[in-house]
Amino acid sequence: MNRDEVLRRVAALVDGTGATPTDAEVVTGGEICDAYRVTLDDGHTLFAKTRADSQDDFFVAEAEGLRRLHATGTVPVPRVLAADPGLLALEWIEGGSPTPEKAERLGRDLAALHATPAPHYGTAxxxxxxxxxxxxxxxxxxxxxxxxxxHAEHRLLPLLRLAVDNGGISPGDTADVELLCDRIAEVAGPPQPPAHIHGDLWAGNIIWTERPHLIDPAAQGGHPEADLAFLEVSKCPHFDRLIAAYEEVRPLPGRADRAPLHLLHHVLIHAALFGGHYGPESGEVARAALVGGGAP
Structure with a gap:
């Protein structure tokens, strides 16, 4: 979808409000969508993201994830304005620079999110x-x-099959991921009831407002350590302060040893989509998960 089409779609969205979009500026940072900062003639600003070949429910799912996170009352997210096939419109959130204090606030908010029970794993x-x-x-x-x-049957193995089909992972690394899936109960750690998680929480999905906002979720009932593992490996600013504040509220003994297990699905999807070094990394992370989890 080009700039003119974005302006046309947003004009239809705000029709009747007395405002008209006047400009759409490309915003960088995402991997799979095109994003725009849309200025209205009444001074307001919207965020719009598009994906030409997306499924009809692609942005509906993201919008529902944002609403799900908002409903927990624990983490700030942008307000959803519209979710249609091919386009998602959100309120514009102006970010700032990350600071240790903001990271600590995010750590406490994530601990509260992860302490919020979900009705089941996955989504309805x-x-x-x-x-x-x-x-x-x-x-x-x-x-x-x-x-x-x-986690093995509905997260790891489907992504592994996609990586194999796309030539993004070798037979040896595939075998190690399959071994981990076979033995996952041995390395999973303490039982974890389904909790609300962001589901795709890399450092780029944080807007560093005074109380940091989260964006682009794959929100679901899941295991909280997935959010933390991805934040850490994506070099979230001031992660040491974030995790210290988190664990003051919600201690997680042994979390570091389990981090490879909870990171693997993010590495596998990159192997499936992009190949390259992500295939060998998937095998490496699977082997680390087996060792870290204490599997003989």
Missing amino acids: GPLYLGPVPLTTPTPAPTEPADWPAF
Whole structure:
């Protein structure tokens, strides 16, 4: 979708409000969508993102994820203005620079989010990690003991199959990921009831306002350590202060040893979409998960 089409779509969105879009400026930072800062003639600013070949429910899923996070009352997110096939419009949030104090606030907010029970693992509606749809079985699993099998069968193995089909991972690394999936219950750590998680929380999905906002979720019932593992590996600014504040509220003994397990699905999706070094990294992370989790 080009700039003129974005302006036309946003004009239809705000029709009847007395405002007219006057400019759409490209915003960088995403991997799979085009993003724009749209200025209205009444002085307001919107954020619009588009994806030409997206499924009809692609942005609907993201909008629902933002609403789901907002409903927990724990983390700030942009307000959803519209979600249509091909376009998502949100309020514009003006960010600033990360600081240790903001990171500590985010750590406490994430601890509160992760302490909020979800009704089950996964979602009742559509869910995407990047452009890849994720599944939730029916009935959705609800018990802490269900998480390892759910994660292997509905998160790791589908992404592994996609990486294999796209030539993004070698047979040897594939075998190591499969071994981890076979033994995941041995390395999963303490039972974890389904909790609300962001689901795709890399450092680029934080807007560093005074109380940091979260964007671009794959929000679902899941394991909180997934959010923390991805934040850490993506070099979230002041992560040491963030995790210290988090663990003051919600201690996680042994978290560092389990981090490779919770990172793997993010590495696998990159292997599936981009190949390159992500295939060998997937095998390396799977092997680290087995060792860190204490598997013999």
